[in-house]
Amino acid sequence: MTPRVLDPGALPLPGAAHGEIDAAAVRLKRRSMAVLRRSLHIRTVDTGSCGACESEIRLLSSPYYDFHRLGLFFTPTPRHADCLLVTGPGCRAMDHALLSAYEAMPAPKVVVAVGACPLGGVFGADRYTRGEITDVVPVDVVVPGCPPSPLALIHGLLLALDRIEERITLQEGEQ
Amino acid sequence: MALWALRGARRGIVTTRFPRRPEPEAAGWPAPPRFRDGEIRRDLALRMSVACPSSALEVVGPRLVLDLGRCTACGRCLELAQGPGSSRPEALLATRRRANLVVSYRLGHVK
Numbered sequence: 001m002t003p004r005v006l007d008p009g010a011l012p013l014p015g016a017a018h019g020e021i022d023a024a025a026v027r028l029k030r031r032s033m034a035v036l037r038r039s040l041h042i043r044t045v046d047t048g049s050c051g052a053c054e055s056e057i058r059l060l061s062s063p064y065y066d067f068h069r070l071g072l073f074f075t076p077t078p079r080h081a082d083c084l085l086v087t088g089p090g091c092r093a094m095d096h097a098l099l100s101a102y103e104a105m106p107a108p109k110v111v112v113a114v115g116a117c118p119l120g121g122v123f124g125a126d127r128y129t130r131g132e133i134t135d136v137v138p139v140d141v142v143v144p145g146c147p148p149s150p151l152a153l154i155h156g157l158l159l160a161l162d163r164i165e166e167r168i169t170l171q172e173g174e175q
Numbered sequence: 176m177a178l179w180a181l182r183g184a185r186r187g188i189v190t191t192r193f194p195r196r197p198e199p200e201a202a203g204w205p206a207p208p209r210f211r212d213g214e215i216r217r218d219l220a221l222r223m224s225v226a227c228p229s230s231a232l233e234v235v236g237p238r239l240v241l242d243l244g245r246c247t248a249c250g251r252c253l254e255l256a257q258g259p260g261s262s263r264p265e266a267l268l269a270t271r272r273r274a275n276l277v278v279s280y281r282l283g284h285v286k
Binding site: 112116119120121122124139140141142143144145146148149151152153155156158159162 | 228229230231242243244245246247248266267268269270271273276
């Protein structure tokens, strides 16, 4: 992996968080309407997480972020999901469940790795965990942090929508 | 029934902004580190890479490589490098390319 200097376009969290979140939320809603022409449905898969990432993901539906107003919904079945949020270090016992959920999703689909665990932090690759989940499913968007803030999750969903648009373009090109 | 609920029902407001002000405690939350380029000595960099529990810090040749994707913001490296290191003031956001989360710093010489 080639070391790079971090893109300085990161948003400040303290102080200006409220306005930045609102701006990101409006952008997300516009992207969702433009790309999907319907709501974005999200399925989460926990591959051995401590629960901190799930706590932050759950905050997306709290009154502060309220992502239902943006047309985003959690779905209990991957058959209805457009986006797969994966947390945890990729326990090898969850390989089958994760791959089954990914294969059950209709195309176009996008995978978002949430937190430091699926990016190789916290746990390395050993006989129990994968370390990075890229060995099991292809990852389109990564959301760093331990746990990542809901602002970063909203940004990740925004990137995921862009990714879905790319996939749609590719599919149309193949046809 | 609370007064705000009655007032909201009369005005037809079903939702409102919450909270009204930014969260001040967010400034004190743990954040990944950042270092001043060229001010980390090699021995300090090696000690930080050993202290990092998530293998986010690594000394590669003349540079200290920080993988922000692996960092858990535990602060152990900042305890060792209190001068040239500090908490990152901005929040980490998502990215499509994993390589965007890898930052490298030039190591300084031992005086």
